Amino acid sequence: MAWPAHAADASATPLKLCVQDQPFYPYILPGGKGSFQRLTTQAVAQLPVQLSIAEVPWPRCLRRLQDGQFDGAIGGWTAERTAFAVFPMKNGVIDPQRYVGAIRFAVYRRKGSMADWDGKQFRLPAGATVGVQRGFSFGETLKANGVPIDAHSTSASQLLDKLAHGRNDLVIVQKAYGDLALQEPKLAGMIEQLPLQYAELDIYLMLSKPFQAAHPDLVEQIWNAIKVARRPHG
Numbered sequence: 001m002a003w004p005a006h007a008a009d010a011s012a013t014p015l016k017l018c019v020q021d022q023p024f025y026p027y028i029l030p031g032g033k034g035s036f037q038r039l040t041t042q043a044v045a046q047l048p049v050q051l052s053i054a055e056v057p058w059p060r061c062l063r064r065l066q067d068g069q070f071d072g073a074i075g076g077w078t079a080e081r082t083a084f085a086v087f088p089m090k091n092g093v094i095d096p097q098r099y100v101g102a103i104r105f106a107v108y109r110r111k112g113s114m115a116d117w118d119g120k121q122f123r124l125p126a127g128a129t130v131g132v133q134r135g136f137s138f139g140e141t142l143k144a145n146g147v148p149i150d151a152h153s154t155s156a157s158q159l160l161d162k163l164a165h166g167r168n169d170l171v172i173v174q175k176a177y178g179d180l181a182l183q184e185p186k187l188a189g190m191i192e193q194l195p196l197q198y199a200e201l202d203i204y205l206m207l208s209k210p211f212q213a214a215h216p217d218l219v220e221q222i223w224n225a226i227k228v229a230r231r232p233h234g
Contacts, residue, residue, distance in 0.1 A: 074206075205226060
């Protein structure tokens with residue numbers, strides 16, 4: 001599903017973005033209602049840009065960005081993504097002042113489980129797996145570090161459901177969603193959040209290399225506008 005962020009302008013540069021199609025409360029929500037979508041829309045409103053944002057499965061979003069079907073996506077930095085996308089930089093390193101926002105991730109387990117996270121490494125029984133959402137950047141890192149992962153779930157709700165039914169021993173879920181989900185009595189009776197946070201991930205508007213090559217000044221204007229638009233939000 002794609003939706004235009006504001007009215008078309010014949011003189012404006014088309015900017016086609018994609019985000020994941022699964023709700024990621026409160027950051028990515030259907031119909032452009034998530035805080036990251038709204039901030040991006042606000043940021044480019046005064047620029048000569050015709051913005052549209054499509055909601056598609058996250059792995060497909062990244063593939064289509066790589067293939068040139070999208071100009072950008074809202075997501076985290078990884079070394080692998082720099083092969084086909086650019087991020088806001090300053091003095092040769094990524095510029096955290098021009099991020100869209102940050103997301104906190106927590107680790108969850110079934111109550112009574114011996115599986116654990118000590119803030120640096122996982123303690124898992126033999127044959128155990130850590131569930132992560134499909135296409136998420138830290139899944140690649142865990143796999144590279146030898147952590148047995150299950151990366152087939154497409155949403156945080158699916159991850160928590162699989163945890164509750166014993167199909168994973170630990171899961172990594174966006175904390176704001178997990179806090180909300182554990183207000184349900186059934187889940188609260190079965191699942192607990194571990195005390196140590198897994199990660200805080202900075203999220204950026206990554207743009208395709210062809211888009212940057214064609215519009216280098218506009219790209220900088222977009223990233224600078226995101227920095228300005230984010231200020232009232234902390």
